Every structure is written in C-alpha cells, then in structure tokens.
Amino acid sequence: MGMFDHVNFKTKCPNCSADVSGFQTKDSKCLMQEVEPWTVRNFYTSCSECNTWIEYTNKNGSPSNNLLLEEALGLLHQLKDVIYEVDYENVQEFLSRAEPKNWLDNYEVTTHPIKSITLTDEEE
Numbered sequence: 001m002g003m004f005d006h007v008n009f010k011t012k013c014p015n016c017s018a019d020v021s022g023f024q025t026k027d028s029k030c031l032m033q034e035v036e037p038w039t040v041r042n043f044y045t046s047c048s049e050c051n052t053w054i055e056y057t058n059k060n061g062s063p064s065n066n067l068l069l070e071e072a073l074g075l076l077h078q079l080k081d082v083i084y085e086v087d088y089e090n091v092q093e094f095l096s097r098a099e100p101k102n103w104l105d106n107y108e109v110t111t112h113p114i115k116s117i118t119l120t121d122e123e124e
C-alpha cells in the first residue's frame with residue numbers, strides 16, 4: 001500500500017537553482033502512481049543540494065483542472081442518452097493528461113530549510 005503518489009514535475013530549486021524532481025503528493029490516490037501536477041492541490045519535494053523543502057500549493061485550494069473536468073463530465077452526463085456508452089474513468093484519465101494553460105500560475109511555491117535530522121540523515 002502506498003503512502004503518496006509521484007508527481008510528474010521538474011523545476012529549479014528556488015533557493016540554489018539546482019535541478020529538483022522527485023515531487024510527491026498525498027492529494028491523489030496514494031497508490032505510488034505518477035500523476036500530473038495540475039491534478040493535485042499540493043505537491044512537494046526537497047532539494048538535496050541545499051536541504052530546502054519545496055512545496056507547491058494551489059492558491060484556489062483545488063487542483064487546476066477541476067473545473068475543466070467537472071464541466072466535461074457534466075456535459076457527458078447530459079449526453080448519456082445519446083452516447084451509447086461513456087467510460088467516465090477513461091475520460092477522466094484523458095483529461096487529467098491535458099495540461100491546462102498557465103496552470104503553474106495558480107500555484108504558489110513555499111520553501112524552508114529542512115532542519116529535522118531524521119529527514120536528512122545521510123552519511124557524508
């Protein structure tokens with residue numbers, strides 16, 4: 001059983017400009033699957049270069065593509081008498097892969113130094 005999902009996102013550390021990846025989220029199904037960053041409200045990683053915690057949080061408190069998804073599913077629901085069969089899960093999956101324009105603008109990034117020894121307990 002997983003504790004989080006992997007987030008398909010790479011960026012430069014706001015603190016030291018090193019490449020950072022390995023973002024995680026607990027907002028999705030937590031099945032150790034890969035999710036797109038705009039489908040979750042919050043995702044985070046730490047920079048191994050400067051021991052900084054980097055966290056992205058959606059300013060609206062919900063994933064960026066929620067509205068798009070709800071609209072599309074609502075529309076499909078209205079058409080359910082016309083369309084023979086709709087695989088909602090498939091549609092949801094498809095839409096979650098469609099990158100909304102400027103989605104990153106909806107997220108604010110916060111950083112702080114990692115102080116806890118238990119998180120950075122690596123041999124030099």
Ligand SMILES: [Zn+2]
Pocket residue numbers: 013014015016017018047048049050051052
């Ligand atoms: Zn850094």
